[in-house]
Structure formats: C-alpha cells, structure tokens
Amino acid sequence: MSTAAIVMMVIAMLIIWGGLVAAIINLRHHTGKDGEIEDAQEPPGYRDL
Secondary structure, three states: OOHHHHHHHHHHHHHHHHHHHHHHHHHHHOEOOOOOEOOOOOOOOOOOO
16 A cells, blocks of 8 residues: 555544544533433524425
C-alpha cells in the first residue's frame, strides 16, 4: 500500500469512528432518566402536512 493510500485510510477511519463517538455522546446527552430518548421539541412554525 502506498503512503497516500494509508493516509486516506486513516483519515476515513477517523471520520467514521469520530461520527460514531459523536452519535453516542449525543444519545447519552438526550436520554432521559428512565432510559428513554426524550422527544425533540418541534421548531416554531412547524406544521405536519
């Protein structure tokens, strides 16, 4: 494998794993005390069509 390929692989792996860590942190932050995910509030002016 060339150096450029290894660098690209490492960057791609950091992006994937970083996204996974960010998703886990986001879920832990928005989880209620009973373990259920809290409903997000609808933005002002939101209408269900």
